[in-house]
Amino acid sequence: MTAVTTSTVMTDSVRAPETVPAPPKWVRPVMTGLGKAGRVAAWAVLVLAALATIVPFLWMLGVAFRTPADLYADPSRIAPHVWTLDGFRAVLTQLPFVRLAVNSFVFAGGTTLLLLTVDSLCAFALARLSFRGRNAVFLLVLTTLMVPFQIVLIPLFLTVFHLGWLDTFKGLIIPRSVSALGIFMLRQFFRTIPRELDEAARIDGAGPFRIYRQIILPLSGPALATLFVIQFMALWNDFLWPLVITSSDDMRTLPAALTLFSSQSGIDHAALMAGASISLAPLAIAFLLAQRFFTEGIATTGIK
Amino acid sequence: MALSSDARDGAVPRRPKPPPRRRILRLNSAYLFIAPAVLLAAVFIIEPIIQSGWMSLHDWNILDTTHQWVGFANYTELWHDDRFWNALRVTVGYTVFVVIGQVGIGLAIATWLRRTTWYTMLLRSAFYFPAIASLAVTGIVWKFLLDPQVGLVDGWLSKIGVSPQDWLQNTALAFPSLVAVGIWKNFGFSMIVLVAALQGVPATLQEAARLDGANAWQRFRYVTVPAIRPALLFTTVIGTVNGLQLFDISYVMTAGGPLHHTESIVMYLYQRGFLEFRLGYASAIAWVLFLLILAVSVLQLRIGGDGSDD
Numbered sequence: 001m002t003a004v005t006t007s008t009v010m011t012d013s014v015r016a017p018e019t020v021p022a023p024p025k026w027v028r029p030v031m032t033g034l035g036k037a038g039r040v041a042a043w044a045v046l047v048l049a050a051l052a053t054i055v056p057f058l059w060m061l062g063v064a065f066r067t068p069a070d071l072y073a074d075p076s077r078i079a080p081h082v083w084t085l086d087g088f089r090a091v092l093t094q095l096p097f098v099r100l101a102v103n104s105f106v107f108a109g110g111t112t113l114l115l116l117t118v119d120s121l122c123a124f125a126l127a128r129l130s131f132r133g134r135n136a137v138f139l140l141v142l143t144t145l146m147v148p149f150q151i152v153l154i155p156l157f158l159t160v161f162h163l164g165w166l167d168t169f170k171g172l173i174i175p176r177s178v179s180a181l182g183i184f185m186l187r188q189f190f191r192t193i194p195r196e197l198d199e200a201a202r203i204d205g206a207g208p209f210r211i212y213r214q215i216i217l218p219l220s221g222p223a224l225a226t227l228f229v230i231q232f233m234a235l236w237n238d239f240l241w242p243l244v245i246t247s248s249d250d251m252r253t254l255p256a257a258l259t260l261f262s263s264q265s266g267i268d269h270a271a272l273m274a275g276a277s278i279s280l281a282p283l284a285i286a287f288l289l290a291q292r293f294f295t296e297g298i299a300t301t302g303i304k
Numbered sequence: 305m306a307l308s309s310d311a312r313d314g315a316v317p318r319r320p321k322p323p324p325r326r327r328i329l330r331l332n333s334a335y336l337f338i339a340p341a342v343l344l345a346a347v348f349i350i351e352p353i354i355q356s357g358w359m360s361l362h363d364w365n366i367l368d369t370t371h372q373w374v375g376f377a378n379y380t381e382l383w384h385d386d387r388f389w390n391a392l393r394v395t396v397g398y399t400v401f402v403v404i405g406q407v408g409i410g411l412a413i414a415t416w417l418r419r420t421t422w423y424t425m426l427l428r429s430a431f432y433f434p435a436i437a438s439l440a441v442t443g444i445v446w447k448f449l450l451d452p453q454v455g456l457v458d459g460w461l462s463k464i465g466v467s468p469q470d471w472l473q474n475t476a477l478a479f480p481s482l483v484a485v486g487i488w489k490n491f492g493f494s495m496i497v498l499v500a501a502l503q504g505v506p507a508t509l510q511e512a513a514r515l516d517g518a519n520a521w522q523r524f525r526y527v528t529v530p531a532i533r534p535a536l537l538f539t540t541v542i543g544t545v546n547g548l549q550l551f552d553i554s555y556v557m558t559a560g561g562p563l564h565h566t567e568s569i570v571m572y573l574y575q576r577g578f579l580e581f582r583l584g585y586a587s588a589i590a591w592v593l594f595l596l597i598l599a600v601s602v603l604q605l606r607i608g609g610d611g612s613d614d
Contacts, residue, residue, distance in 0.1 A: 046416060050430035053488065057433065059456050060445045075459030122341035131334035137342065144349050148549055148597050150570050151590040154583050155355035156348060158366075178344040208333050237438030239552045240570075244578060255440035259556050262444050269454060276441045283436045291429060294436065295496050 057280070064088065064274040071269060087270025088278075094271065095257055096249060097278065104253040104279075107172050107242065108235040112228055114177040120224070123186035124212045128198065138187075144180040149240075157244055167251050172242060176235065182227050189223035190216055229293045233283060254279040356587045364584035371584070378588035388589065390564055391572040398483055398568065399547030405487035406543055407536065410494025415524070417495070418502045428499065432492035439489070443556025446485045447472065450557075472558050478566050482554055486547070494539040501535030502528065537608040541601050548597050569593050 059078050063071060064087045066080040074081075091097060125131065126138055156175055165171030197219075198211045206214070217224070242253040249257070258275050287294055360378055362371040382388050413431060417424040434442065449455050450471040458468035471481045505528055513523045529536070550568040554560060560567030560575075567575075569589060577586030 042416065046413070046427060050427045054430050054433055056445050056449055059449060071454050075454050075456060076463055078456070118340045118344060121337045125334045125337035129334035129337065137338060144345065147349070147353060148545070148594060150549060150573060151356055151594045152349060152352035154577050154587055154590065155352035155359065159347070159352065175348040178341050178348065183341060208337070233436060239438065239440045255438045258444060259440045262556070269448060272444060276444050280437055280441055287436050295432065
């Protein structure tokens with residue numbers, strides 16, 4: 001919204017307003033190259049492409065409500081002929097679904113909250129406090145940004161094994177609760193907050209922790225929210241780590257359990273798609289409600 | 305800091321001691337702030353990296369109590385391992401096709417959906433939606449979409465007279481299918497990044513180029529593309545790093561098959577390390593992957609960057 005209004009203001013101020021009427025906002029350089037028919041066709045292609053993009057999800061939902069006979073009879077249909085809840089019933093009885101969902105929430109939510117705390121504390125020190133070795137720590141953060149997770153997977157597995165943390169929440173959460181990307185993002189953001197604010201607080205007698213908690217954190221809402229969304233989504237969807245660390249059915253997370261379930265013989269399509277729908281639901285609902293955080297978060301980390 | 309302590313000294317000349325003590329306190333508290341992150345990183349990131357390199361120089365089996373030092377034997381074995389070269393080819397090929405596809409399609413759509421209105425937002429959400437689904441869910445759904453008996457793809461193709469294909473079991477079709485799913489999953493991400501970048505290109509630049517007689521393509525090529533270069537570079541690097549780490553969808557959709565035609569480096573690492581417990585060999589694979597990713601991203605940043613850092 002704001003972007004649109006400022007750009008209109010800009011173009012208005014550039015051209016002489018009395019002599020040349022400002023062009024309608026929707027006439028854009030790319031569009032003017034095409035005739036009206038071309039524009040309609042282009043939009044039609046875009047809408048069709050958008051539909052094609054989400055068809056797999058519609059089909060997934062459709063299959064979740066179908067009977068096997070219905071599915072085999074006509075694979076080209078998306079909506080069921082006859083609606084049934086058998087798929088949901090099957091997946092809820094064959095998999096400890098509530099337990100899996102709770103595990104996923106504890107793993108993704110717990111790790112993200114811990115990570116936000118650890119990362120923001122470190123980022124605050126890097127952005128605001130002076131101490132010996134600060135540059136070394138920052139350099140270390142930048143270097144670990146480049147390290148792919150797979151390279152540490154095996155020794156990390158052994159460390160968790162030696163700590164006796166395999167198949168526990170501790171083992172799932174603690175090794176993942178620091179992120180170089182998070183420290184880097186928050187440090188960059190904290191540096192944009194005017195220093196005068198913490199100077200004023202310091203003169204009023206506030207120590208570093210109070211400055212961190214009462215000045216920096218409250219002003220960093222958008223950055224923290226974005227980091228939360230990025231990390232929660234990545235962990236909720238993470239597959240390799242829970243697969244390696246957990247072994248009992250009680251400790252699996254949704255993606256890992258669903259995948260193992262799908263590779264078992266005698267596949268029940270409706271049950272699998274019902275499971276996939278349920279595991280997608282929290283993120284899908286969150287996305288529809290808070291699109292801004294998803295898209296803006298991604299965009300701002302991209303442009304930076 | 306220096307200013308405030310001077311002022312204090314000036315105001316209360318009888319007490320010269322507080323400033324040094326405060327400084328010591330501040331010094332200590334800074335270390336308290338970084339302690340959790342440094343401690344966690346030391347144990348769970350840095351130590352494992354070194355450990356991984358160390359392990360790759362050993363014949364390291366999880367079931368053995370002692371591990372024999374073998375020098376670079378794991379790496380020379382890797383050099384002669386056809387299955388590794390196959391995995392490398394699959395991974396690099398997948399990455400090249402998916403990155404070109406996702407950035408190309410993402411850019412094309414982003415230029416059309418640059419403006420923010422209710423309908424462009426709706427379309428953007430649809431295009432971005434695959435990016436929020438987990439790779440495991442994506443893999444499961446596509447595995448059945450491409451199924452010759454119940455899948456929608458063959459269902460629709462048979463309507464227009466194309467005989468059903470077993471996409472994921474066919475050695476010629478499995479890899480292209482995986483690439484298509486990879487592009488479908490990722491182009492929305494590139495689109496969002498590029499939309500944000502396009503919105504940051506001043507309209508006056510386009511205007512000036514138009515007045516100079518540049519046509520739509522020239523304006524795009526010589527005004528828009530240079531202006532969004534950082535975003536293009538960013539989504540290319542991220543796409544490449546993700547592509548080289550291909551695991552989830554090939555694990556779920558094809559399990560590396562048929563006949564290793566879709567087996568990626570990470571799948572091969574998983575196979576050797578966690579199914580055969582040859583951790584030394586798997587660590588060597590991990591290090592080669594690490595060096596590959598490092599080299600490719602540095603190269604991309606060198607070529608694509610304009611020299612101005614930050």
